[in-house]
Amino acid sequence: MKVFNFYAGPAILPEEVFKKASEAVLRYTKTGLSILEISHRSSEFVEIMEEAQSLAKDLLNVPEGYEVLFLQGGASTQFLMTAMNLVGKGVPAGFIDTGSWSSKAIKEARLFGEIEVLASSKEANYSYIPKDFHIPENLKYVHLTSNNTIFGTQFHDFPRTSAPLVADMSSDIFSRPIDVSRFGLLYAGAQKNMGPAGTTVVIVRDEFVQDPVREVPTMMNYTTHIAKSSMFNTPPVFAVYVSLLTLQWVKNSGGVVEIDKKNKVKADLLYETIDNSSLFYGPVRKEDRSRMNVVFLIRDERLSNSFLQACEDAGCIGVKGHRSVGGYRASIYNAMSPEGVERLSSVIQEFDQTHG
Numbered sequence: 132m133k134v135f136n137f138y139a140g141p142a143i144l145p146e147e148v149f150k151k152a153s154e155a156v157l158r159y160t161k162t163g164l165s166i167l168e169i170s171h172r173s174s175e176f177v178e179i180m181e182e183a184q185s186l187a188k189d190l191l192n193v194p195e196g197y198e199v200l201f202l203q204g205g206a207s208t209q210f211l212m213t214a215m216n217l218v219g220k221g222v223p224a225g226f227i228d229t230g231s232w233s234s235k236a237i238k239e240a241r242l243f244g245e246i247e248v249l250a251s252s253k254e255a256n257y258s259y260i261p262k263d264f265h266i267p268e269n270l271k272y273v274h275l276t277s278n279n280t281i282f283g284t285q286f287h288d289f290p291r292t293s294a295p296l297v298a299d300m301s302s303d304i305f306s307r308p309i310d311v312s313r314f315g316l317l318y319a320g321a322q323k324n325m326g327p328a329g330t331t332v333v334i335v336r337d338e339f340v341q342d343p344v345r346e347v348p349t350m351m352n353y354t355t356h357i358a359k360s361s362m363f364n365t366p367p368v369f370a371v372y373v374s375l376l377t378l379q380w381v382k383n384s385g386g387v388v389e390i391d392k393k394n395k396v397k398a399d400l401l402y403e404t405i406d407n408s409s410l411f412y413g414p415v416r417k418e419d420r421s422r423m424n425v426v427f428l429i430r431d432e433r434l435s436n437s438f439l440q441a442c443e444d445a446g447c448i449g450v451k452g453h454r455s456v457g458g459y460r461a462s463i464y465n466a467m468s469p470e471g472v473e474r475l476s477s478v479i480q481e482f483d484q485t486h487g
């Protein structure tokens with residue numbers, strides 16, 4: 132039986148990416164070297180890096196004046212790196228607090244300057260995306276988490292701001308078209324929707340980070356990585372290669388416009404199944420539901436574990452919810468096939484018929 136991976140991250144990748152990546156581990160170059168042992172200065176790797184950067188630009192329609200970087204340290208390092216470069220005394224930034232990841236970004240940014248929390252849905256356990264709040268004019272940027280991996284909410288429209296947006300897109304990058312020109316910088320840990328753990332993609336407008344507000348250590352300074360095209364020090368060669376393979380797969384699947392349509396169909400099916408059941412329900416406000424992480428709860432807690440068992444028996448792995456919400460979470464990133472979502476949907480239906 133085919134097993135489907137619903138874990139939130141590190142997460143599912145396309146089957147063909149696993150195949151190509153494993154072939155490359157055995158032999159990558161004409162001379163017979165493995166991808167794991169080649170120099171990051173070799174023409175083979177320089178080509179991988181350049182293609183990954185240009186493909187990322189191509190897929191998201193990135194305008195002139197932006198760079199694509201592949202860094203290390205995860206999205207968590209971007210929480211501090213953005214603020215270290217961009218906020219300071221008299222240079223405040225605004226944050227929208229939509230969950231644990233936003234809160235972590237806020238905590239780090241406070242170390243460097245004046246941070247205004249513009250809106251928060253904390254009082255409702257982050258079950259919606261705040262809208263129509265006041266945004267002051269004097270901000271360097273407005274930070275948001277585009278998809279809240281833990282709470283299952285997603286910005287379907289980004290707020291209108293005079294300042295550029297800075298976004299953590301770890302769990303929905305390359306899942307849909309976005310207007311990059313509205314962002315000064317966006318970042319994403321690869322391991323949710325783009326590749327394996329080990330690299331973080333940063334798409335940044337050159338001008339936005341050209342003059343850091345303070346003296347910034349070399350590795351934390353965006354200008355270092357822009358000047359050296361992500362090769363100031365040894366980049367995560369394998370993680371970048373696997374990310375490239377995934378981006379090629381996205382392109383061959385019709386790009387983010389087609390992927391977006393497929394993602395919508397998958398998410399709609401799952402939410403519809405949950406809404407039509409008597410046992411399960413979604414805690415998230417409908418208009419803010421995530422198309423990547425479908426969070427749902429069960430009305431009769433006594434059945435909680437037996438539902439998880441039913442999922443596992445049907446080959447649906449990793450459906451247990453995050454401890455801060457409880458219940459269940461089905462992560463249905465780009466690489467999750469419609470077949471996987473249909474399988475889970477049947478498990479929900481059958482369980483509901485038997486126990487509901």
Ligand SMILES: *Cc1c(COP(=O)(O)O)cnc(C)c1O
Pocket residue numbers: 140204205206207208232276278279280299300301302320321323
């Ligand atoms: C997983 C996740 C992170 C953390 O990423 P790391 O790469 O582990 O630092 C940050 N933000 C969001 C939205 C995530 O889903």
